[in-house]
Amino acid sequence: MRFKSIFIIAVLFPLLCLSQQQVEKTMDTVLTQQLNEVVVTATRTIRQLSSLPLPVQIIAKKELKETGSTRLDAILNEQTGLITVQNFIGGEGIQMQGLESEYTLVLIDGVPLIGRSAGTLDLSRLSVGNIKQIEIVKGASSSLYGSEALGGVINIITDKSNRNGIHGNLMHRFGTFNEQETNINLDYKKERITLGAFINRSSSNGYDLNNATNVNTLDPYFNYTFNTKLSYDITENTNLFASTRYFLQDSDYIPTDTEAGESEVREWNAHLKANHKYNEKWSSYFEFYASRYFAKDFLNNVEDNTLFSESFYKEVLIRPEIRATYKVNNKSSFIGGLGLDYEALNRADFSTTPKLTSPFMYLQYDTNPKEDLNIILGARFDGHNEYNSQFSPKVAFRYQIFDKLAAKGSVGYGFKAPDFRQLYFDLQGIAGYTILGYNVVNTRIPEMLDSGEIGSENDIFVPLSNFNDKLNPENSISYNFGLTYNPISELKLEVNYFRNDIKDLIDNQLIANKTNGSGVYSYQNIKKAFTQGIEFNSSWRISNSLKIAGGYQFLLAKDKDAVESFKNGGAFASFPGQSAFQLKESDYFGLFNRSKHMANFKVFYSNTQNKFNTNIRGTYRSKYGVLDTNNNTYLDKYDDLVDAYTMWNWAINKTFKENYELGIGVDNIFDFTDEPTSNNDFTFINNIPGRIFFTKLNIQF
Amino acid sequence: MKTVKLITLLALFISISSCSNDNDDPQLLQIEIDSVLNLHAPQEGGIDQMGNPIPISGEFTKFDFSTGATTTSSTEWDIAFRGTSIIINGGVSSGTTDEPERTGNAAAYIGTGTMSGVKAVNTSYLEQDSVNGYVLSNWYTYAGPPTHLISPTAGKLLIIKTRDAKYAKIEILSYYKDAPENPDAYSDEERYYTFNYVYQPNQGELTFE
Numbered sequence: 001m002r003f004k005s006i007f008i009i010a011v012l013f014p015l016l017c018l019s020q021q022q023v024e025k026t027m028d029t030v031l032t033q034q035l036n037e038v039v040v041t042a043t044r045t046i047r048q049l050s051s052l053p054l055p056v057q058i059i060a061k062k063e064l065k066e067t068g069s070t071r072l073d074a075i076l077n078e079q080t081g082l083i084t085v086q087n088f089i090g091g092e093g094i095q096m097q098g099l100e101s102e103y104t105l106v107l108i109d110g111v112p113l114i115g116r117s118a119g120t121l122d123l124s125r126l127s128v129g130n131i132k133q134i135e136i137v138k139g140a141s142s143s144l145y146g147s148e149a150l151g152g153v154i155n156i157i158t159d160k161s162n163r164n165g166i167h168g169n170l171m172h173r174f175g176t177f178n179e180q181e182t183n184i185n186l187d188y189k190k191e192r193i194t195l196g197a198f199i200n201r202s203s204s205n206g207y208d209l210n211n212a213t214n215v216n217t218l219d220p221y222f223n224y225t226f227n228t229k230l231s232y233d234i235t236e237n238t239n240l241f242a243s244t245r246y247f248l249q250d251s252d253y254i255p256t257d258t259e260a261g262e263s264e265v266r267e268w269n270a271h272l273k274a275n276h277k278y279n280e281k282w283s284s285y286f287e288f289y290a291s292r293y294f295a296k297d298f299l300n301n302v303e304d305n306t307l308f309s310e311s312f313y314k315e316v317l318i319r320p321e322i323r324a325t326y327k328v329n330n331k332s333s334f335i336g337g338l339g340l341d342y343e344a345l346n347r348a349d350f351s352t353t354p355k356l357t358s359p360f361m362y363l364q365y366d367t368n369p370k371e372d373l374n375i376i377l378g379a380r381f382d383g384h385n386e387y388n389s390q391f392s393p394k395v396a397f398r399y400q401i402f403d404k405l406a407a408k409g410s411v412g413y414g415f416k417a418p419d420f421r422q423l424y425f426d427l428q429g430i431a432g433y434t435i436l437g438y439n440v441v442n443t444r445i446p447e448m449l450d451s452g453e454i455g456s457e458n459d460i461f462v463p464l465s466n467f468n469d470k471l472n473p474e475n476s477i478s479y480n481f482g483l484t485y486n487p488i489s490e491l492k493l494e495v496n497y498f499r500n501d502i503k504d505l506i507d508n509q510l511i512a513n514k515t516n517g518s519g520v521y522s523y524q525n526i527k528k529a530f531t532q533g534i535e536f537n538s539s540w541r542i543s544n545s546l547k548i549a550g551g552y553q554f555l556l557a558k559d560k561d562a563v564e565s566f567k568n569g570g571a572f573a574s575f576p577g578q579s580a581f582q583l584k585e586s587d588y589f590g591l592f593n594r595s596k597h598m599a600n601f602k603v604f605y606s607n608t609q610n611k612f613n614t615n616i617r618g619t620y621r622s623k624y625g626v627l628d629t630n631n632n633t634y635l636d637k638y639d640d641l642v643d644a645y646t647m648w649n650w651a652i653n654k655t656f657k658e659n660y661e662l663g664i665g666v667d668n669i670f671d672f673t674d675e676p677t678s679n680n681d682f683t684f685i686n687n688i689p690g691r692i693f694f695t696k697l698n699i700q701f
Numbered sequence: 702m703k704t705v706k707l708i709t710l711l712a713l714f715i716s717i718s719s720c721s722n723d724n725d726d727p728q729l730l731q732i733e734i735d736s737v738l739n740l741h742a743p744q745e746g747g748i749d750q751m752g753n754p755i756p757i758s759g760e761f762t763k764f765d766f767s768t769g770a771t772t773t774s775s776t777e778w779d780i781a782f783r784g785t786s787i788i789i790n791g792g793v794s795s796g797t798t799d800e801p802e803r804t805g806n807a808a809a810y811i812g813t814g815t816m817s818g819v820k821a822v823n824t825s826y827l828e829q830d831s832v833n834g835y836v837l838s839n840w841y842t843y844a845g846p847p848t849h850l851i852s853p854t855a856g857k858l859l860i861i862k863t864r865d866a867k868y869a870k871i872e873i874l875s876y877y878k879d880a881p882e883n884p885d886a887y888s889d890e891e892r893y894y895t896f897n898y899v900y901q902p903n904q905g906e907l908t909f910e
Contacts, residue, residue, distance in 0.1 A: 458833050513834055515796075516756075570813065572856025577880030579872060579897065580815050580855040631842055631852040682847045 040110070041135040041155040043366060043376065044144055044335055045325060053374055053398035053408045055480050055496045055535070059134040061159065066604060066615050068651045068665045068696055070173055070181045070202065072126035072134075072156070073687075078600055078617050078649075079136065080551025081535050084123060085593050086687045093120035097138055097498050098531030098557035098594050099151030103416055103474075105141070107155040109243065111271050112148070115293030117313045117347075119419060124687075125247060125265070127225050129171065129183035130198040132159040139498065140414025140478035143378040143394035146341075146360055150414030150476050151500065158243075160231060161187030161194055168701055175667075175694030178205040192233035200225040206252075207689040209675050210682075214257050217686050221251030223265075237277040245269045253297050259308045263297035285323040287339075292316050311348040318342040332367040351426035351440045358384045372400035376410075386423055386439060387471045390415050406484045414500075415475040422506050422523040423471065432518035435508065441467040441522050445512065448520070455515045462511040462524075472525045476502040490541040499532035528560040529591065547604045557594040562634050573630040573638050580631075589625060589635040595644075597622035614652040621645055626684045642684050645672050659700040667692040732909060733900040735769055739878055740894040742782035746798075758798035759783055763790075766861075766869050766900045776804045779863040780837075784892055785851060785876070787837040790864045792829025803829075805864025809836045812860040816872045816897060819858055821908045827862055840873060849886040851876045866905060871898045 037049040042056050049058060059075055069075040073084040073092050084092045085101070093101020102119045105112060113121060128134075134156055141149040161167055171183040180203045188195040203222035210217060226246045233239050247267040254260045269291040277283040296312035321339030328334065337360075344355045364378035379393040394412030401407055418438070425437040426444060434453075436444050442464055448454045482496035505527035512520040533555035541547045565571050566588040573587075574580035590596075599620040606613035622644045629640040651665030674685035746757040763778035764771050772778050781788050781801060791807030794800045810826035812819050828836045837859050844850040853873040861869045874880055874897065878890040899909045 455832065570856075572813075572815065574853070574855040574874075576852065576882055576884050577875045577895065579874065580857075582815055582818065582856070627844065627848065628842075631855040633842060633854075 039135050039137075040157070041107070041153055042137050042141075043364065044110075044323070044337075045333070045366070050484075051374065051398065053376055053396040054410050055138040055408075055482055055498070057136040057138075057537075059136070061132050063604075064128050064131060064134075065698075066606075066613055066651065066653060067617065067649070068173065068653075068663050068694060069128060071124050072128055073123040074667075075128060075134070076123065076154075078602070078619055080537050080600055081138070081533075081553035081555075081598060082136070083595070083598060083621065084687065086685075091118060091120040091122035092124050092687055094123060094154065095593070096136075096151045096154075097478075097500060098533065098555045098591070099500060099502075100593075102419075103148065103151040103414070103476075105145050105148040105153045107145075107153060108245070108269070109158055109271060110155060111269070111287075111289040111291075111319070112317070113269075114291050114315050114317050115265070115267060115295065115313075116419065117295055125223065125249065125267075126156065127181075127183070127200040127202065129181075129200050129225075130158050130185055130196075130227060132157045138496075139410055139480040140392075140394070140412040140476060140500070142382075142390070142392035142414040143380050143412055144362055144364065146362075146380060146382045146390075146392070147415060147417040147473065150416050150474070150478075150502075158198075158227070158229070159185075159196075160229070161189045161196060163187075164189050164191070169698055170701075171696060171698045173694055173696035176692040177207050177689060178203075179692065179694070180204070181696075194229075194231040196227075196229040198225070198227040209673055209686070209689070211675075215254055216252075217683060218689065219252040219254055221249060223247065223249035239275045241271075241273040241275075243269075243271040245271075253299065255299070258302050259299040260302050261297060261299035261308075261310075264295065266294045268292055281327045283325050285321075287319075287321045287323065289319045289321075290317065312346075313348070314346040316342075316344045331369070332365070334363065334365055336363040337361065345420045345424075347420070349427040350420070350424050351437065351444070352424055354386075354420050354424045356384070356386055358382055374398045382415075382417075384417070384470075387418050387473055390473055390475070404486045407482070408484070409481040410479075412478050413475065414478055415473040417473050418471050418506060418523070425523075429518075432514070432516045434514065434518070434520045436511075436520060436522045438467060438471045438523045441511070445520070448512075448514075453514055453516075454512050454520070459513040459515075460511065461513075462509065462522075466524070467522070471506070471523070472504040474502065474505050474525075476500045492537075492539050494535075494537040496535045496537075497533075498535065499530065501528075501530050503528045505529060529558060530560065531555065531557040531591075531594075545606050545608065549602045549604075550600065552597070552599040555594055555596055555598070557591040558588065559591060562588060566634075566636075571632060571634055571636070573632050573636055575630055575638075583632075583634075583636055583638075587636045587638070589637055589639065589641070592625055592627075592635055595622045595624045597644075610654075611656075612652065612654040614650070616648065616650045618646060618648045642674070645685075646670075647672055647688070661698040661700070663696045663698070665694050667694065729906075730902040733769065733902060734898075735900070736895070736897045737764075737769075738880070738895050740764065740771060740782060740896070742784060742892045742894055744784035744786075744892065747784070756798055757784065757786075760799055761786075761788060761801055763801070766863050766867065766898070767865075767902070769900070775801065777864075779805070779807055779869070780809075780859075780861060780871075782894055785841055786835060787840065787859070788830055788835055789837065789861065791862075792831055792836075795830065795832055795834055806866070807864045808862040810860050811837060811839055812858040812870070813856055814858060815856065816858065816870070816899070819860070819870055820910055822860055822862070822868045822870075824862075824907065826860070841876065850884055851886070851891065852884075867900070867902055868907060868909075869898055869900045870909060871896050 038046050039049050039056055040046055042052050042054050076082045077084055083095050085095050086092050094104050096104045106121050136154050138152040141153045166188050168186040173181040182201045184199045186197045201224050206216045206218040206220040208216045229243045231241050249265040251263055253263040272288040274286045293315045298310035299308040301308050319341050323337040326334045339360055341358045346353045360382045362380035366376050368374050376396040382390045392413040396410035398408040423437040423439045425435050427435040479499045485493045504525035506523050507526045508521045508523050510519045511522050535553045537551045539549040566585045571583040572580040573583055602617040604615040623641045625635040625639050625641045630638050648669045649667045653661055653663040655661045668691045671691035673690045674683050676683055742762045744757050745759040746755040761781035761783040762771055763781040765777055766779050778790050789807040789809045790803050790805035808827035808829050840857055841851050842854045859871040875895040877884045878893040880895040881889055
C-alpha cells in the first residue's frame, strides 16, 4: 500500500498539479537550462541531453549542494532505478537496471576507477566536493567503453573554474556519529591557464546497529582526497589538460570479538590529455591515464596480539589512447579511438602476478538523416590473450514524433572481462578447500595429482579439457526503448523499457575432490540471467523557485536456470525442522538483493528574495531478499525477505553576505534502521546508520 | 460395436479386481512410517581455532532400519552418521579415520522430490560408497556468513537400499538438537539429526505405497 501511494505521488502528482494551477511563464530560463544540460558520456562528444537517443540522467552540482550530500553513494541512491548495495565483504556498489555493481563502469572525467578487490567498486570512497555534474548512461555501452560497461556508465565530471583570478571555497560539514567532512577548493584562472586544487577530509566514528555483538557495523575511519588540475589553452585550437588524484583511507578493522586489526587503501590516478582542432572537420585527442590502487589489511588475535591473518591487493592500470573526430557535415560525424590497456595485479592467494595487455579500437557514426531523426551506429573491438576477445556493436535512434513527443531506442552488446580472481586464483581455504582460477586449472590439477592432494583421475569431475579454451567474458545484449513527452516546456515526462539478457555468467563449481575430504573449485561460464523493467521519470518546474521531480522503476531480475527449475517442478522449500514442499512457478522471487519497486520523490524550493533554499527528498524500496532461508538456494516467496522501507531527507541552506552559506539538514528523518529484533536476526541493511542531523558552512572567496 | 465395448469393460473390471486381490495378499508386511529425533552424530577434528584443518575422526552412529533404532553392531546396520558425513553399509571406505568396515551390500542415491512425491525407487541411480567419496554427501547446504547454518537442502531425499536389499527413503529435517524452528549456528547444538523415514520391509519391493 505504501508503495502505491508513493507511486501516485511520484509519477502523477506533477500532472494533477498541472490542471489545478496556472503555470508561470518561464519559458526562457527553462529553455536555457535545458540547452545548458550537455552530456559527454553517452557519445564521447558534447551532446545536448534532450537530443540523445540513449537513457541518460544528469545530477547537477546545484542538486549536490542543496541536498548537502558529501559522498557519491548518498546522492546516487536518490536517483531513479539506482541503489547502492553493500556486500558481506564490505564496499558499497551501485545497482543499475537490476545489474550488480561489477557491471557498471565508473569514470572520473572519462577515465575508469580501479580497485574492485571483491568485484564491488566502493562508491563511498568518492567525495562529491569538486564535482560539476554526474552523468549516468543506462544500458550496455561497451561499444564505446569496453569491459564493465555492461549495465551502464557513471561518469563524474569534476569542476573547472571559468572566472579569472583566484577563487575558492571552504566547506565543513558536521553530523551525527561524529561525521566530519571538510572540503577546500582553490582555483586560479588567468586567460589561457586554469589551475585547480581540491582537498577533502572525511571521517566518522562509525556506528553499531546490532547491540547483541561487541562489533561495530561500521568501524571508525578517516580518509583524504587530493586532486590537482591544470588546463592550458596553448593556442585557440590546442588544449592541454593534466589531473592527478590521490586517495588515502585508514580504518579500524574489527570483524569479531577475538580479532582486531586495521585496513588501509591508497589510490592514485594521473590523467593527461591534449586536444587539437585541426580545422572545422578534424580534431584529435591524445590521452594518457595511469592509476594504482593498493589495499591491505591485517588482523591480530586480541588475546595475545599475534597475527591472525593479513592480505593485500595491488592493481595497476595504464592506458594510452588516441581519439579523433571527423565532422562530415552538419548532419553527420565520426568519432574513433585506438588504445591499449595494460593491467597488472599482485595480491594474496594468486598463482602469479598477472599482467594483461589488451589493445582496443572503436568507431562511432552519429548522423541525422532527417531533421527529426538521429541515428548512432558504433562498435568496439577489445583484443585479449587470456580470455576471448570481444566485438561490441551498438545501434541507437531518436525520432521526434511530434513537437512534444520523441521516441528513442537502442540495442547494444556489453561485456565484463573475467576478473583476475576468476583467472588466476590459487587459494587454499582455511577449511581445506582449494579455489583455482580458470587459467591455472590445467597446471595446478596435475600438480595436485602428483603431490597426492588429489587421489586419482577418478576424483576429477569436470574434464580438464573443458579448460583448454579461453574463458568467455560475461556478456549481455541490452535493449532500451523509451518515450519523452514535454506537454509544456516546464514539464518533462519520460518512460523507458529495458531488458538485459546476460549469459556466460561466471560462477565457481566443484571440479575435483581432495584427499582431505574437501573440494577443488574453479570458475566457468555457467549461468544465464535477465533483468527487465520499466522506468518512469518526471520533473516539473512549477515556477522559478519550485521544482518537483519523481521517479519509479519496476524491475524483474531472474536466473534463467532457476526459472526453468521452478517451471519443471524441481524447486522445493522447507522451513527449519519441517518437511519439504514443492514450489510453483510463480513462487520464484528472483535474484538476491533486487527490489521489484523503487521510487523517489523530490521537492526543491528556492527563495531568491530571502536567499534560502530548501528541499525534501524521499526514496522507497520494496521488499527484497539477501539470503535463502528455506534451504533451496533460491529466493522464493516463502523466504524471509527484508521489508520494504522509505527514507526521507530534508535540507535547508541560507546565504549570508553573498559568500557565506549555512546549511542544516536531516538525513533519514524517521530514523529507519535494520536493527535485529532477536538473537537469530541479522542486520541486512548495514549502510543505513539511522537518523543523521548535520550542519554545514560553506565560504566562497 | 456394443459387444466390443462390453467386452472391454468386462476385461477392465476383471483386471482391476484381480489387482485388488493382490493387495490383500497377507504375505506382505506393512510399510513402516516413522521418525527419529536427535540422532547424535558427534565427530572429532574438523577445524581448530586457528582455522587449520585437523583430520576428522570418531565413531559413526549407526542406524538399522529393521529395528528402527541406532546400533553398535558391526554388521547389522544400514547407514551411519558422523558430523555431516553419512555413509552406507555397502561399498568401500574413502579412507577417513574410524570409518567402520562395510559388511553389507547397501546402496543409495539422493533423490529429488517431497516425501509423499517420491513413490518408488529408481534402481538405476543406486550407487555404493567408494574411494571417491560418499554417495550421500550432498544432502545439505552450508549458508556461509552471516548465519553459517547447515540445513538439509529442500527436496533432497536419501533413497536407500539396505544391507539386505530392502528399501527406505529418508527426509532429513534438521542438523540441530531438538530441530528448532529458528536454528542458530552459534547457540544450538549441532550434529543432532532429526529425520522422517519410510521403510519398505518387503525384500525387493520398490514402492513405498
